[in-house]
Amino acid sequence: MKRPLPWLPLIGFLVLLAVVAAGLFRPADRVVHSQLVGKPLPDFTLQPLIPGRPGLSRATLTGQGPRLLNVFASWCIPCIAEAPQLLRLKAAGVPIDAIAIRDTAVDVRRFLERNGDPYQRIGDDRDSAVQLSLGSSGVPETFLIDGQGRVVRQYVGDIRPDDVDGLIADWKALK
Amino acid sequence: MRRLAAALLALSLTAQTQVPAALADTQLADPTREAEARALMETLRCVVCQGQSIADSDATMAGDMRALVRDRIRRGERPAAIRAWLIGRYGDYISYDPPLSPVTWPLWLAPIALLAIGAWLARGSFRRRR
Numbered sequence: 001m002k003r004p005l006p007w008l009p010l011i012g013f014l015v016l017l018a019v020v021a022a023g024l025f026r027p028a029d030r031v032v033h034s035q036l037v038g039k040p041l042p043d044f045t046l047q048p049l050i051p052g053r054p055g056l057s058r059a060t061l062t063g064q065g066p067r068l069l070n071v072f073a074s075w076c077i078p079c080i081a082e083a084p085q086l087l088r089l090k091a092a093g094v095p096i097d098a099i100a101i102r103d104t105a106v107d108v109r110r111f112l113e114r115n116g117d118p119y120q121r122i123g124d125d126r127d128s129a130v131q132l133s134l135g136s137s138g139v140p141e142t143f144l145i146d147g148q149g150r151v152v153r154q155y156v157g158d159i160r161p162d163d164v165d166g167l168i169a170d171w172k173a174l175k
Numbered sequence: 176m177r178r179l180a181a182a183l184l185a186l187s188l189t190a191q192t193q194v195p196a197a198l199a200d201t202q203l204a205d206p207t208r209e210a211e212a213r214a215l216m217e218t219l220r221c222v223v224c225q226g227q228s229i230a231d232s233d234a235t236m237a238g239d240m241r242a243l244v245r246d247r248i249r250r251g252e253r254p255a256a257i258r259a260w261l262i263g264r265y266g267d268y269i270s271y272d273p274p275l276s277p278v279t280w281p282l283w284l285a286p287i288a289l290l291a292i293g294a295w296l297a298r299g300s301f302r303r304r305r
Contacts, residue, residue, distance in 0.1 A: 030225065032222045032225075032265055032266075032268065033266070034264065034265070035262075035263060035264055035265060035266050036264065102235065102239075126196070127196030127197075127239050127242055127243075128196070128236060128239035128240075129196075129239070129243065131239075132239065132240065132243055132261075132264065133264065134264070135264035135265050137222035137223065137236070137265070138222070138223060138236070
């Protein structure tokens with residue numbers, strides 16, 4: 001029997017090379033996905049943030065037909081980039097509720113005056129408690145909720161112009 | 176990836192301008208409870224700055240997560256239950272204490288396998304020298 005040992009380092013090296021090359025061509029997914037997708041919303045109640053606009057809770061998100069739940073903040077720069085897409089969704093008839101993270105009434109009102117106001121309800125999540133209970137890891141994030149209050153999809157990051165048609169299709173599929 | 180980079184940049188630019196939750200940087204009055212909370216915080220990952228624990232991170236979101244941990248510990252919840260609650264939201268990824276599962280068994284077995292190979296190699300070379 002020949003000694004296989006001299007080839008062992010070379011084989012080891014080739015295996016390592018394959019692992020590293022695979023990582024180069026297919027980088028790991030660093031997006032934190034919520035585990036609530038496919039599950040019912042947790043129980044929560046958020047007070048209104050700006051006068052005249054109701055807050056929201058699991059009850060207001062249940063039995064009202066499919067809708068979007070947008071996690072946003074007036075201090076969040078990608079939220080400004082996302083605003084025109086939310087207005088397009090609103091124009092297409094998609095109801096949108098919002099959770100404002102670590103925000104104040106003055107700042108949110110100014111944000112909505114400047115960037116447009118697509119929201120039916122805005123809840124005040126001052127210490128991100130509800131955001132954490134949704135498995136959301138930043139702003140902006142958007143959840144698609146069905147008529148039974150179940151989380152159907154999570155969209156991480158700002159909604160881009162070419163995402164809007166797909167989002168409307170996802171929403172219509174639940175109606 | 177670009178979205179994430181943009182979001183991270185935006186967060187890093189603005190993270191310091193907001194007020195974190197009350198218990199984010201305030202210790203609990205009861206030192207045993209605080210120690211319990213501290214031990215848990217050191218093994219939970221900050222979801223914004225993914226390489227740090229929430230005990231180490233300055234991100235406002237990590238502060239809010241510390242507040243959540245302290246608040247629940249103060250109300251008498253067990254650390255294991257809090258970890259399970261967070262794993263139910265964010266997956267195993269949130270915990271720095273990975274469970275033995277099909278994805279993680281190489282992590283647990285690799286050191287043992289490497290030690291065994293090392294012992295075998297050492298045995299071979301000592302025998303030759305004799």
